[in-house]
Amino acid sequence: MRSLQLIEDRKLEIVDVPEPEAPAAGEVTLRVKAVALNHIDVWGWRGMAFAKRKMPLVIGAEASGVVEAIGPGVATVLPGQLVSIYGARTCGLCRPCREKRDNLCENVSGVHGFHLDGFAQEKVNLPARLLVPAPPGVDAVGAALAPVTFGTVEHMLFDNARLEPGETILVHAGGSGIGTAAIQLAKKIGCTVITTVGSDDKTEKARALGADHVINYRSDRFEGVVRKLTKKKGVDVVFEHVGKDTWAGSMFVLKRGGRLVTCGSTSGVSTDINLMMLFQQQLRLIGSFGCRMENMANAMQKMARGLVHPVIDTQVGFSDIDKALERMEGRQVFGKIMLMIE
Known part of the structure; x- marks a missing residue:
């Protein structure tokens, strides 16, 4: 074979x-x-x-x-x-x-x-x-x-970040596999979804998946756009998997008490953390790796029901x-x- x-x-x-x-x-x-x-x-x-x-x-x-x-x-x-x-x-x-x-x-x-x-x-x-x-x-x-693309996202959003209907989430790299899954899963429970993409041709594709706002990070600083969209309040959750290049900005756009959940570090494995921002804003930084088999089963049930694809x-x-x-x-x-x- x-x-x-x-x-x-x-x-x-x-x-x-x-x-x-x-x-x-x-x-x-x-x-x-x-x-x-x-x-x-x-x-x-x-x-x-x-x-x-x-x-x-x-x-x-x-x-x-x-x-x-x-x-x-x-x-x-x-x-x-x-x-x-x-x-x-x-x-x-x-x-x-x-x-x-x-x-x-x-x-x-x-x-x-x-x-x-x-x-x-x-x-x-x-x-x-x-x-x-x-x-x-x-x-x-x-x-x-189901194991990585959707299972990882199920575990990140619902087991770890505890995403709730009505919250606002920033999804980095919305054109990636897990990014496309995160947009759909967050939107299906009634969240406002902001996402970043790396080219204009991906913008409409991300909107078609349900993203409410799409930012081309190559032409705009996502931090400024997110702050403007949220009237300087920030987002409830950041879905992070880029790493070093976006980390500081991801923390900056969190609202007080916000949660950042991360599963990746494609742009680098080490970065600085503003500790004063972390404790004064009472932020929660959550690491997430892989998923549980139950997450896989849940993801496939949602596919079967036509909620995500x-x-x-x-x-x-x-x-x-x-x-x-x-x-x-x-x-x-x-x-x-x-x-x-x-």
Whole structure:
């Protein structure tokens, strides 16, 4: 079968590998249907160093598949069922795992496509407990976007930031995969959504998703526009995943008692924090990583009900993956790039 492997920095190859053996107890064999590309794939492609990473490495951290065979003791999924795949190899035994706080696993082995072989291969064996069945009405693309694109946002907005109807939120990088999800999820509960984009051609696309105000951060300082839009009161929540370049401005546009929730640092991992602003304004800075499997299930239920939908930039096959990663690296994308495996 085919697998897409990172051989060395910026070098991907399609490699023929043996098909997986029959699934062991508690495992299933999946035929992978769709893989969603993320910045985590770009980081690995660039050659950023990570502990435990060894090459060659199968890429792909977010995917869906169809159950082809089940091992002894598996009762949660059936052959032929479409499932979404949780992207981290958790232990399933520690207290956070037992309490369904999956992304706080105390013995996680790593993230697939990052530390461990990922899902950009035709078949893979996985523990059945890491699979979330897709409800009727959700296709392979939607199921592939549940673990990171929608699950991460569900966890950020509702588990961590506790976003409430009627609040005002600033969503950075509204054209990114998680940005498009955040706009939709916030708008569907009745929030006023302000978002930033990097080009004028993305403005109308962001408005079509429900954004009330769209700021081109290349031509306007978002801090000034947000302060003007909110009559200097600021926003209730900032959805942050850019990092160093936007951090100071993100804190500045928060209202007193506002919450900043972050899951990324694409522009840099270190920044300064104005501590006086932090305590005088009683701000809350919240780190968020990954999601719980319940977030994935909730996201797919919303897709099935038509409340939100995947935003797809392009679909590619194995042979076009380099071009797809270059497109992501150049920030030309609006929504998600999907690797379809047929």
